[in-house]
Amino acid sequence: MTALTAETTAPGPVPEGAGSVQPAEFREAMTRFATCVTVITAHTGTRPVGCTATAVFSLTDRPPTLVVSLAAGSGTLRAVRAAGGFAVNVLSWQQRALADRFARLPAERRFDQVPYDTVEGAPLLAGTVTGAVCRVADCVPLDDHVLVSGRVLHTRTREDLTPLVHFARRSSPLESCV
Template identity: 40%
Template structure:
């Protein structure tokens, strides 16, 4: 992994962002999907667009952007009016139809007409009737600034566009419910699949069933639960996920080390040592004396090491690995533990204090393999029949 920090470009070599790189990055911006319609020269025009934005609410104005090659854009130039039809979550085919080059995109599509003659797609989530006040040429596109003359909203959920594909825009779960549901899952120690009774969890948490469902949907994307036959299931954590997570952790920490060893100040090193020393008291006789306390202390130590890089994006990436939750699902007081875990922490801090990048790298690689070694040792102690 390359260093986290990167050199500033020379004054005579300004950064040139390519259109492909821009499209790749801007594709991470999720947006709603609309069909822009207008009527000109006795003909209806329509095109799918996601580049729609409100400008002001007093007066109500919005902005749309259409490619100069779009026949709908030229029709709007001529008519001076258009309608924005906000698509609902089940309008994927409609979005594809109006994004195509079909000779008659409106064939079989039920429409009504607004006061300016622009088609309004029946069943859309919302309609905005607009009159152009200004148009601007911007590269390959026309930008139309328009006054909104009328607007109608209908119940439902919007269609979303993200990284070149359509999807449903889910409501974010309530933070407190998400936290409580995650904690329940993390504290579930199981050796076989366990189905979740959403109604029971909702009653026990004294919240609406829909809030629990949203939280489980979010946690399914994190891999803490899975959806199966219309239900959510808590599954035992497979070793492959554990090892893959620690491999990702290693990649991040190696990059951090490359950019921070020999470059951090004395107070940061002192804080790193304090966090390390807090991890030393929870292993005795090859077992964790307090698994939860160990997990918390261990996470503070490793997270602080990542913080040394000074990158919020990198720290967020590390946190998204969900290592505390993963460890809580797999570590308890009966879990085999080795004092080598503690020695790794000591050697790691000593290497940081000595500014020895090679030593830090070597310890990190050894430390990342400890879960595999501990699992192998557990199987060895259990014997061939798991007794």
């Protein structure tokens, strides 16, 4: 693998139709990328909103910044943009039902009987392994998603909980992936 340095430049954009990987084949390969299951939350002003997400990563610690990928047409993305902030909630194994709730239920029912605190204007779910509240720094549209970078304003972590991990189309406790 060749690293890009100041002396080298990245190649230009990949031509349309280049490559031979079909979407189904790509999706199957991506199921082998083990990842924590998160719920991205924001406040619309009248109610909290959120969705399950696995495309979340830390960008840098100077300043502390996270990136989340949200569908371009999602209500959660609209709320994040309007509020100017969001929370990333890393679910525990004990919260596995929340992953499905925030992925499948109608938006107006996702928070029914789900405990949370509002921290720095964003809903931070109770009982998570960790949570980070962020202020939106930038939004970058890419294909049918938008990458949202957020400067971390607040974190909360529990050492006594096991994270919920998604691997090979299954949700599991971290220990079972090792």
